[in-house]
């Protein structure tokens with residue numbers, strides 16, 4: 001079994017890259033992909049820990065992009081983290097995050113909440129920061145009882161401290177991944193509110209931009225969802241990928257490898273098929 005969608009402390013996961021590699025080994029997973037939001041900073045540590053523990057680490061990323069004014073998460077697998085096009089895409093995304101984080105923190109502080117960028121950076125060192133960290137910080141201060149509540153009451157869509165963040169076009173994210181030698185996958189394609197023809201159009205746009213696969217196996221997918229995404233992949237000549245979207249204690253209901261209540265099983269053949277795409281010219 002494998003898990004090709006895993007977050008670490010390099011973004012908003014609670015386990016370090018070393019810890020996810022170790023945990024994967026303990027669970028008997030043969031491979032995981034480290035796919036942090038808008039950063040490749042956790043890959044090196046995970047790869048070296050994976051070598052020690054005998055777990056294959058696929059170098060990955062999950063880029064927050066935009067398709068027709070909705071968010072679209074693009075997974076990149078087998079990326080070269082040093083590739084210039086990917087580095088500049090990541091730099092743009094991280095700068096935009098920084099701008100939004102500063103805006104959010106300023107508004108929260110003006111509202112009387114004890115928070116600053118310095119305090120956040122100290123609490124989550126080396127992380128590319130986002131709303132989950134701010135929600136976690138509010139939880140540590142006792143203002144909310146869970147990250148979910150932090151989104152509902154403060155930071156989520158429609159809440160008073162939700163500020164927009166610019167996202168790069170889906171096409172740019174796919175191209176950055178491809179030019180870094182990676183395979184681009186449309187992450188959790190059923191999570192964006194598309195269905196029927198709009199879902200097909202979204203997938204065609206991703207494929208036409210160069211995305212080679214769809215995330216069919218996913219923690220929040222039912223068996224029927226997985227089959228539907230698999231059929232869409234077949235229809236458009238795409239591969240499938242699969243992973244849990246593990247975030248450690250930041251999303252405590254999702255377990256590494258096995259997802260929610262042990263319902264996820266991503267077979268090794270999924271990774272073998274993706275590797276087959278790498279060998280094609």
Ligand code: AMP
Nearest residue numbers: 037064129130131132147148151152156
């Ligand atoms: P950001 O990238 O800073 O905009 O934050 C988005 C992240 O927050 C994603 O990884 C989501 O999984 C997470 N998120 C969004 N809404 C919620 C929610 N209601 N509860 C918990 N996490 C959420």
Ligand code: ZN
Nearest residue numbers: 007012037247
């Ligand atoms: Zn996340």
Ligand code: FE
Nearest residue numbers: 062073187188
């Ligand atoms: Fe995502």
Ligand code: FE
Nearest residue numbers: 005007062245
């Ligand atoms: Fe994710």
